[in-house]
Amino acid sequence: MRNIRSVLLFLLIVITTSCQFSEKLDDKDRTPPQSDGPQTEEHFMFIEHDNVPAAGSLYREDGSFIGSCVLVDPQRALTAGHCLEQGNAQYARFGSEYFLIDEQFLHKDYLFGDDLGLITFATKVSATPIPIVSIDGMPQMTPLNTIAHGNAEKKISLDDTFHFYGILRNKPNEIVFLPLKSHVWFGDSGGALGYIDVDSSFYLLGIITHFSVIDGQIYECVARRVDNVNIDGDIWLPWFPK
CATH class of the missing domain: 2.40.10.10 (Trypsin-like serine proteases)
Structure with a gap:
């Protein structure tokens, strides 16, 4: 039984790593027309440039x-x-x-x-x-917000669109957040990941960098933490x- 389980684990690792990749989110000749973007009003509020101008x-x-x-x-x-x-x-x-x-x-x-x-x-x-705050001690699954220009349109994610997953030991500068209802997109790179306080102020936790894909599905989004910069x-x- 031990040998069978080892073989299955090995196969899963090989299959997963062969289908997994990360995609950076700059807009260099890759953003589709705005009407084709995946970020919709169901999970994002489209805002003007003068809204959170920083x-x-x-x-x-x-x-x-x-x-x-x-x-x-x-x-x-x-x-x-x-x-x-x-x-x-x-x-x-x-x-x-x-x-x-x-x-x-x-x-x-x-x-x-x-x-x-x-x-x-x-x-x-x-x-x-935008003020920077520490992410240390943040509970897993805390709702987070993004403010960025995915698909060249400025928007802020609605509550419960993204949730904090954690910081991996082997990548201590990366914040992993879960795309439970939608995900970041091309043009979001360099944008703000943070949270909105009870007074409606936005606080910066990280700079959006990329998402990761397995079998064609986006399973995590990543930002570079900034409290240690x-x-x-x-x-x-x-x-x-x-």
Whole structure:
């Protein structure tokens, strides 16, 4: 009996790993037309750019959309590292204002999977930055919210769309959240994962990076936690758009 169980476990591991992959969520030539997006009003509230203006968006020089970003102080924003590496970002939008990007950086461990990017602006952004809070001690299945630009449309997820699953021991910088009713989509990369307090304020927990798929089904969404990011103390590698 022990041998049979071992063989079955081995087969399940082989089958699972062969069908599993992760998909990054930048919008580089992959976002379908807006009418074909999977995020609907059933699980998301479509909002204007001036609603939570610090949840911004990134664009190329020609005005084409790349992905999302989050203002964390008046002259700096966080995003997914692959939005910078692959997107050729030139400016960001916060609310109704556009800001030329001054400098771009990738986290020092980006090549080892730490998908985090930092952008700076020569002028201060008028929007109020989103406050960062710790995720330590958060109970499993706590409802979470996203504010991002999946399918190039700004929206906030409704309550109970996403739930906190946990932080895996082998990936201590990644927040896994469950897509129980819907999921993140292309263009959400760099967007905000957080929660809405009783006073309707939004607090930032992580930067959305990717989702994972098994047998064609999205089973988890992932964000890079930000409570352990030290913008001034961490090592950032300069990135120059191509």
